[in-house]
Amino acid sequence: MIELHDLTKRYGKTLAVDRLSFTVPPGVVTGFLGPNGAGKSTTMRMILDLDRPTGGRVTIDGRRYGQLSEPLKKIGALLEAKAVHPGRTARDHLLWLAQSNRIPERRVDEVLGLVGLTPVARKRARGFSLGMGQRLGIASALLGDPEIVMFDEPVNGLDPEGILWIRNLMKRLAGEGRTVFVSSHLMSEMAVTADHLVVIGKGRLLADLPMSEFIRRNSRSAVRLRSPQPERLLDVLAGAGLRHEPGPDGSCEVVDGDLAALGELAASHGVVLHELSPQQASLEEAFMQMTADSVEYHAGDGPGRGAPGTSGAPGAPGAPGGGWGAGWKADGNRPPAAVRQEEN
C-alpha cells in the first residue's frame, strides 16, 4: 500500500504537486490519471525518493522508501523507458540491478523470458526499439518479484500489440494479488485496465474513487431535441416538468430523457422536430471536463460559469449549491475538495 500525505513539490515558483493525499489500495490496478504536466511523474519520483518532497510525506507499507533495505523486492518501477546505458547489454543491465538487491542471477533470465527479450539478452541497449526498451524497463520492475509495481506511462509510443501486452500484464499482476499503480494521460486506456482511479490536475487531487463509480457518475445520457419552433418546444418540456439544458445549434437536451416518450410528447403537442437523438458522454469527455476545470480555476475563473452540463459535472465537488466554483470561493484559496470514495 502506498500512502501519500499532503505531498508537495515546488520547483521555484511552480507548485508541481500540491498537498496530494491519497492511498493506492493493495491488490488492484490503480490508474493515476492527469493531463501532461499534471505532476504524475513528479509524484512517482517522490514515491521512489528520487525527488525530495518540499512538504508532506509518502510511505510504502508504512515506511519511507529510503528505509527499505532491498527496495526492488518491495516495489518495482518503470519510470522512463530508457534509463539504461546504451552500451550495456540487456542482461548486464538487469544483472547489476539484481546484484544490488541480492536477487539471484537466475531471476534475470526468468524476467528476460517473461518480457520476451531472451533473444536479445546479450545485445547492447543502444539498438533497442522503444518497445524493447519499455520491455526491458518492465523486466527491471519485475526483477525483485515485488508486491507493488509502478508504471509511468507504460503504453507511450507502443504499437497496438505492445499496448495489449502491457494491459494484459497489468491485469495479470493484479490478479496475482499485487498492487499496480499506473499513470496515464489517456482515460480510454485507464477505462480498460484500472479498478481504481486517482485523477490529478495541476498537482491537485481531483478525484479518488473506484473505476465503476467513475463510470456510473459519468455515463450521463441525454436526449437532444431540435425544432424550428424552439419556444413552443421549451414550453411543452416545461409543461411536462422536464429539466432541460441548451444544446448546440439551438437544440436542447433533456438529461436522462426517454427517447420514445419525448417523441410522443412532441407529437401530441404538434411540435415539429428536426432532430431527436440520444447523446452519450464518453469517459474521455468526462475526464477532460474534470481536468479542464482544474486549469480554469488556476486562471482565476470564479463562480458563475454557465457551461452546460458542468454544474452537475462528473465528480464536481460541492455540486449541490452553486457548482464547485462557489465551493472553491467559499473556501478561500483552498483547492476544491476532491471527490473521494473509499473502496469497500
Place this chain on the structure above:
Amino acid sequence: MASFPAILRSEWTKIRSVRSTVWTLALAFVVTVGIGALLSLLTNNNFTEFRRHDQSPFDATGTAFSGIMLGELAIIVFGVLAIGNEYSSGMIRATLAAVPQRGTLLAGKTVVLGALALAVSLVTAFVTFFVGQALLGSHSTSLSEPNVLRAVLGAALYLTMICLFSAGVTAMLHNQTLALGVLVPFFFLLSPILSAVPKVKTLAHYFPDYAGSRMLLVYEQNGQPYGPWAGFTICLAWTVAALVGGALVLKSRDA
C-alpha cells in the same frame, strides 16, 4: 540498509560491462608506457646532446614516466565516465531506486572505481618503469636505488587519486560533458600555465596535479615547496574533498 558487498558486486558488474572502461584504461596504459619508452629511447641515443647544459643529476625514473601527463588524461576520462554515464543515460534513477542510501552507494562506487584504477595504475607504473629502464641502457636506474620504488608507487597512487578526484568532481557537477569541460582545461591548461606565472604559482603549487606529481620525484629540486609525502597528503585531501562534495550533492539533489 543495503548490503555493502551487494553494492560492490553490482558496481563491479556496471563498470566491467561497458566498453569505455576497457578503452580508457587500455589507453592510459598504452600512452604512459609508449611515450615513456619513446623518450627513454631518444634520451639514450642522444644522451650527451640532451644533457649538455643540464647541471642536475639525470632522473632515469622521470624520463620513463614522461608519458604520465597524457596517460593521466585517459584516466581522468575513465573516472568521469564511470560516474557521468549514469547521468547522461538517466540510469542514475534506476540506480537510486535500487539503492536509495546515496552515501553508501557513492562509497561503493568509489571503492570499485578506486580498486580498478589502482590495479591498472600499478601495472602501468611498473611496466612503464621497466620498459623505460631497459631502453635507457647504461643510463638506467633500478628499484633498489634511493627513492625510486617510492616514485614508481607514487606514480600509481597519483593516477588513482586523479581518477577519483575526477569522479568526485563529476558527482558534484552531475554531468559528464561539463565535468570533462572543467577537468581537462584545468589539468592541461590552467594548472601548467599558472604554475609558471610568478606569485600565482605559489597557489598553483597546491593544486592536486602539481602536489600529486611530487611523489614521482627521485631527486630534490631547487625551489621545491614541499616533499613527496606532503604532496601525497595534499593530493589526497583534494580527492577526499571532491568525493565528499560529490556525496553531498548526490544526497541533496533530486535525481
